Amino acid sequence: MSNEIAGAQTPQVQGKFLGIVVCFILGNGSLFAWxxxxxxxxxxxxLFPDYHPTRVLTLVYQPFAFAITCIMAYYEAKMNTRRRNLAGFSLFFIGSFALIILDIATKGRGGLGVFVGVCIISAIFGTADANCQGALVGDLSLMCPEFIQSFLSGLAASGALTSALRLITKAAFENSKDGLRIGAILFFSVTCLFELLCLLLYKFVFPKLPIVKYYRSKAAAEGSKTVASDLAAAGLGTEQHGQAEEDPQICKRLSTKELLVENVDYAFDIYLIYVLTLSIFPGFLSEDTGSHSLGTWYALVLIAMYNVWDLIGRYLPLIPCITLTSRKGMTCAILARFLFIPAFYFTAKYGDQGYMILLTSLLGLSNGYLTVCVLVEAPRGYKGPEQNALGNVLVVCLLGGIFSGVVLDWLWLIGKGW
Known part of the structure; x- marks a missing residue:
């Protein structure tokens, strides 16, 4: 009897480690291009000294990411999750390749026309993000918590990895002619290959893992319509799904509005995390921290430190004794982060680069830690279709916070002249 039970539990653990690795890589790919x-x-x-590229490109990217995610979250129950993710990774690959072609075609010249082209590609990345991030967070929310944690860590790792690659390429080509341009082209060549890897992993590897098939079959049995295409790709039939559609008791689920009402504090929390973070990173860190002994390396070091500590913060919830599970505790911690605003203002005005690096590290650490705490805790206790829907709703709030933060970031320019 015990052997039968162990055998029945096998799909829940078979392929788990590989699944965690793939989720980490997919998280990387979801933000690597951006x-x-x-x-x-x-x-x-x-290249574009008069156009505030770090702020404008983000401002172009976010409306597409936010608006399309809102639409897809509204129709989440009827959306084909597999097609969303494949479309997203394909767009990331195409956009990265287009940046290389644009730079080569214009021979590294600036100007308004080229900047508009870069902005269009930024909008493509926003569209890709809307497809991938919401779909993956929703999909992984109905699986084991380790998958969503690994995916969120991958999101942060993409920042750390790109920062490390940028520091390497800058050091390698700094003293050569057109060093910045050569480094940028090499950078996006790596990005193209990485996005292609993510596309192939999601299409051919992830859906065939036993643990993934187990959770998707379970979600289908609970009435989920979003996993049918993934089950078909894994070679499974949808008989359970058909049975679920015939059983109104199984199909009964909370509406998106009801889920939002029940989890309004989590939605508010994830929104506030990213309002604060994006009102400082990357625009303020890139343009408003003054000149220091690190020279042109200063902004790159700050961005790298943020990304590294953001990644570290996303692994801290794996330690049970320091995991924040209290809903009120999360809200209090997130509200306390707004003290970063006066801290960054006075440090930029009166402090040296050491204090700014420390503050930036704390900003990243708290961002990563609190993001994982919210997105892991929120879906607990719901059925598969509800977990998927709630994951999509929380990504909408996350992107809404990013968009609001990007807009508020412009307030740092008041009194400085544009």
Whole structure:
């Protein structure tokens, strides 16, 4: 009897480690192209000195990411999750390749026309993000918590990895002719290959893992319509799904509005995390921290420190004794982060680069830690279709916070002249 029970539990653990690794890589890929664009900000600042590229590109990216995610979250129950993710990674690959072609075709010249082209590609990245991030967070929310944690860590790792690559390429080509440009082209060549890897992993590897098939079959049995395409790709039938559709008791689920009402504090929390973070990172760190002994390396070091500590913060919830599970505790911690605003203002005005690096590290650490705490805790206790829907809703709030933060970031320019 015990052997039968152990055998029945096998699909829940078979392929789990590989699944965690793939989720980490997919998290990387969901932001790798966009972080690449942000991380070569020194090249774009040199190429478009009059257009505030670090702020404008983010401002172009976010409305597309936010608006399309809102639409997809509204129709989440009827959306084909597999097609969303494949479309997203394809757009990331195409956009990265287009940046290389644009730079080669214009021979690294600046100007308004080229900047508009870069902005269009930024909008493509926003569209890709809307497809991937909401779909993956929703999909992984109905699986084991380790998957969503690994995916969120991958999101942060993309920033750390792109920062590390940028520092390497800058050091390698700094003294060569057109060093910034060569480094940027090499950077996006790596990005193209990485996005292609993510596309292939999601299409051919992830859906065939036993643990993934187990959770998706379970979600289908609970009435989920979003996993049918993934189950078909894994070679499974949808008989359970058909049975679920015939059973109104199984199909009964909370509406998106009801889920939002029940989790309004989590939605508010994730929104506030990113309002604060994006009102400082990357625009303020890139343009408003003054001149220091690190020279042109200063902004890159700050962005790298943020990304590294953001990644570290996303692994801290794996330690049970320091995991924040209290809903009120999360809200209090998130509200306390707004003390970063006066701290950054006075440090930029009166402090030296050491204090600014410390503050930036704390900003990243708290951002990563609190993001994982919220997105792991919120879906607990719901059925698969509800977890998917709630994951999509929370990503809408996350992107809404990013968009609001990007707009508020412009307030740092008041009194400085544009």
């Amino acid at each position: 972080n690449s664009m942000l991380t070569i900000e020194d090249y774009y600042v040199a």
